[in-house]
Amino acid sequence: MGSSGDARMGCDRPMIADILVAGLVFGSLYGLVAVGFNVLHRPTNVVNFAQGELIMIGAMLMAATPIGGLPWGVAAACVMAIVAVVALVEERVAVTPVLRRSSHAVGWVITTLAFSLLLAEAAGRLWTDQPSTVVPPWPLSMRVQEVLGVRFSSYQVAVVIVAVAVVALLGVLDRSRLGTALRAVAADRDGARLRGVDPTALTRRSFLLGGALAGLTGVLAAPLLLASVTMGLGLLIKGFAALAVGGIGDNRGVLVAGWMLGVIEAAGAVFASPGSQSVVLFAAMLLILLIRPNGLRGLAVQRHV
Amino acid sequence: MSEVRGTRSGAVRRAAPWLAFVAAAAVLPLLSGDPTITYLATTAGIYVLVGTGLNLMFGYTGQVSLGQGALVAVGAYTTGILMADHDWTFWAAAPVAVAVAVGAGTLMALPAFRLSSWYIALVTLGAAMAARSLLVEFEGLTGGWSGLTGIPRPALGPWELGERDILWLVLAVNVMLLVMVRTIVDSRLGRGMMAVRDAPEMAQSVGVAPARMKLFAFACGGGTAGLGGALLAVHHGLVTPDDFTLDFSILFLLVVIIGGAARLAGPIIGTLLFFALPELLTGLAEWRGLIYGAALLVLMVYAPQGIAGAWERLRARRQDSGPPSETFGTDIPVEAGPPRGKPLGVELIGVRKSFGGVRALQEIDLTIEPGTVHAIVGPNGSGKTTLLNVISRLLRQDGGRVILDAEDVSRAPAERLARRGVARVFQTPRLLGASSLRDNVLLGAYPRERAGGPATVLRLPWARREQAELAQEADRLLAGHGLAGRAEEQAASLPHGEQRLLEVARASMARPRLLLMDEPAAGLTPRELESLGRLIRAIRDSGTTVVLVEHHIELVASVADVVTVLDRGRLVTSGPPQEALGDARVVEVYLGAPA
Structure with a gap:
């Protein structure tokens, strides 16, 4: 959000446009993080605390040789595959063992958090903590253009489009047979087993998909943010905020919430101070949750006794 | 009360390991001339303090807080600002620090208390992050990145406390807190907390308001963190934002989990293992992040009850378990x-x-x-x-x-x-699995028991008398349901039919x-x-x-x-x-x- 510095002299139109552009672009990233949470949450009722570090690994792989040196499309595919495998490892060591013991306890909060610590530690040993820049693929670029007083780059537009496309694709998937099976497992893990749905297999597939999505988010984020080993935590928390505000399980809701929070954050950086961004974002989230505890659309699931 | 717990000699025997441990920690600075040892022991003592507060939140009430480090920061900075900038004494500043941290802890739980437990983990994590940027942002008050320096030691009149005296102060505070936590855990409040943790709907059905219970737990955790922060500020003499990273918050969670959540000794064992050990073996310190992650993962999967829990299980296995008693269908009239x-x-x-x-x-x-x-x-x-x-x-x-x-x-x-x-018996038994049969029945008396928080913590005579009478009533009810003489057993170890009976007994207790x-x-x-x-x-x-x-x-x-x-x-x-x-x-x- 570096573009805010020169536009500090009042509420003129270009500044508001800058806030909206930055908000939409970063909000798309936050929305994608939250969509990743949703994908994993469906069959397991687990919210993956390692999601931020998975994305970090995606971005770092994109920045590092040898993968970074490959043609962009190939590199992105490799990154998605690698992160998907890492997510599968997480499912094996940190999620399924805990769910096997009890599907209600919150042990997974601790285990996925532990996995995220391990990922951060491994990344810290593998790569330097010097942030590195990643260039967008041809023909997209970060070069700022101005159309009708709105300044944006082609890559920023692409990121928003990809986020919308991902949510649309997941919507199609949701209406398929697989989506129905996922909902069955979410509602009652043991009950689904009786109806010929294998929750473990579905969990594995969801982690592969969620991991690939995290990889994609990392690939998309790399040119926007600097790829660094410490970027995971911020994305995790902002993704969480989008998830909480949008309502868990609601992909369209979390994307819209991501945009909203992105705009609030960008506005906070301009009107308050750049350092207070995270505080403004956090306060906004708390305020929204106080008023609507189940998220904006409030698709709450009632528990049964 | 059991045979062992009830008698005076039994109480002494139970307290003996604790007394020995406190005594050993207290004479440590006298035996060792090394000031580093005293310094480390004081830091460890403060960590035990904060860990014990978190144990009440996480271990007993089941609320994962990732923001404990931020609450310690609140306490430390409040003390630092009042003492260094406004010349308050420690004795005046510490209570204010506790009060501010209680407020912060309650505030942290407020938006999350209507939502499921992982929201609380998220909100506290966000609070931990926001707190750090606030510390840097309000530079005028907090000194920004360089923090606050020149925080004086506590003094009693003209006499300023030394390194050793602070260690003793920390130990004394720890002993008081542990006694308080033990009293709370054994009381109506403690049973309510565990009910919120194990079965929220059941908790409501016996009259526990989960939201209020969580707020109470967060207030307690906030208060102890604030006190820990106050002590940390005068112990170090300076506070900086770098003292309160996310790792610092996670350390406390780890300390509770590895030691044994919902075990009094848990935070002590955890602190010794995960703070003191790497600190003493300098080669380990570099691997700390890796050790944290791996330990959390392995423990949560294989030993969720921590070291204290594993030890208890080992001892329970060695003790001869009594013969299974005659169950359902004894013809003793039920004494509700x-x-x-x-x-x-x-x-x-x-x-x-x-x-x-x-x-x-x-x-x-x-x-x-x-x-x-x-x-x-x-x-x-x-x-x-x-x-x-x-x-x-x-x-x-x-x-x-x-x-x-x-x-x-x-x-x-x-x-x-x-x-x-109104009382309720559930289709599938909802019990406090890790608690005794007696405690499960006593939970039923929650709505008619009068002793609240202050009366319990102060151990007022009438509250203790009430507790003893209810315990006798619970034992009579257990006997009436064919579970005589098994009041000390763990509810989770009962077969299904008897768990049902226990539910009925709990309902009758109301x-x-x-x-x-x-x-x-x-x-x-x-x-x-x-x-x-x-x-x-x-x-x-x-x-x-x-x-x-x-x-x-x-x-x-x-x-x-x-x-x-x-x-x-x-x-x-x-x-x-x-x-x-x-x-x-x-x-x-x-x-x-x-x-």
Whole structure:
């Protein structure tokens, strides 16, 4: 959000446009993080605390040789595959063992958090903590253009489009047979087993998909943010905020919430101070949750006794 | 109280390891001339303090807080600002630090307390991050990145406390806190906390308000973190934002988990292992992040009860477990006290409830007369349990009204009904698995026990007397349900049938005026069924209304005064058992239409 510095002299139109552009672009990233949470949450009722570090690994792989040196499309595919495998490892060591013991306890909060610590530690040993820049693929670029007083780059537009496309694709998937099976497992893990749905297999597939999505988010984020080993935590928390505000399980809701929070954050950086961004974002989230505890659309699931 | 716990020599024996440990820690600086050892021991003591507070939140109440480090920062900075910039004494600054941290802790829990537990983990994590940027942002107050320096030592008049004295102060505070936590955990409050952790709906049904309990736990955790922060500030003499990273918050969670969540000794063991050990073996410090992650993962998967839990299990295995006693069907009359008032009647007017597209209840009008056994029968999915949940307020109806004894409770929460004298037996037993049978029964007395937080912590004589009387009553009830002499056993180790009985005993402990039972007969042997029937009649005869959801038609026919038949969310018929069960429509519901 570096573009805010020169536009500090009042509420003129270009500044508001800058806030909206930055908000939409970063909000798309936050929305994608939250969509990743949703994908994993469906069959397991687990919210993956390692999601931020998975994305970090995606971005770092994109920045590092040898993968970074490959043609962009190939590199992105490799990154998605690698992160998907890492997510599968997480499912094996940190999620399924805990769910096997009890599907209600919150042990997974601790285990996925532990996995995220391990990922951060491994990344810290593998790569330097010097942030590195990643260039967008041809023909997209970060070069700022101005159309009708709105300044944006082609890559920023692409990121928003990809986020919308991902949510649309997941919507199609949701209406398929697989989506129905996922909902069955979410509602009652043991009950689904009786109806010929294998929750473990579905969990594995969801982690592969969620991991690939995290990889994609990392690939998309790399040119926007600097790829660094410490970027995971911020994305995790902002993704969480989008998830909480949008309502868990609601992909369209979390994307819209991501945009909203992105705009609030960008506005906070301009009107308050750049350092207070995270505080403004956090306060906004708390305020929204106080008023609507189940998220904006409030698709709450009632528990049964 | 058990044989060991009750006597004075038993109390001494139980306290002996603790006393020895505190004494050893206290003489440490006298024996070792190395100031680093004293310094480390003081830091470890402060970590134990904060860990014990978190144990109350996480171990006993089940709330994962990732923001404990931020609360310590609040305490440390409050103390630092007051002492360094405003020349307050430590004794005046520390209480303010505690108060501010209690406020911060409560604030942190406030938006999350209506939501599921992982939201609390998220909100506290966000708070930890936001707190750090606030520390840097408000540079004028906090000194920004360079922090606050020149915080003086506490002083008593002209005498300033030295390194050793601070260690002793920390130890004294720890001892007081541990005694307080032990008292809380053994009391009504502690049982309420564990109920919120293990089975929130059950907690509500015995009169515990989960939100208030969580707030209380967060206030306690905030207060101890604030006190820890105050001590840390005068111990270090300076505070900087870098002291309060996310790793610092996670350390406390780790300390509680590795030591043993919901075990008093847990934070002590955890601190010694995960703070003191790497600090002493310098080679390990570099690998700390890796060790944290791996330890959390392995422990949560293989030993969720931590080291203290594993040790207990080891000891329990060595001790000879007594012979399994004669269960259900002992003919000792059940010694439940009289109900707390007249039996309660229920009236439902036009009650509707849907789950998505499924209309579980459709316009139900039903009157349950006080002092009767009212059975609700119907095939699976007919809405029986939903009806029970609406009466007990664990579910809110979409439309219609619920009247309890002339009072409209259509919008009341479940815990308020429990205080009015409604008790509930669940379809699958919901117990405090890790607690003793006695504690499980005592939980039933939650709504009628008078001792609140202050009376408990101060160990007022009347509160202790009340506790002892209730414990005796619980033991009598256990005996009456064929569980005599097993009050100390763990509830989770009981077979299913006995867990059911324990639920009934807990409900009786409430001395309810209305008892709601959800399929109590499922999975019982014929002999057990017979005594269940006797039990239900005895409960009614003592002056309690019983609402019974049941599949077992013979049981229903033998105990019910009125039978209501539901089918697909509609009321089919309601009347005396012979009439209702013989109704042609009921036969059709159960056996299908006649050919």
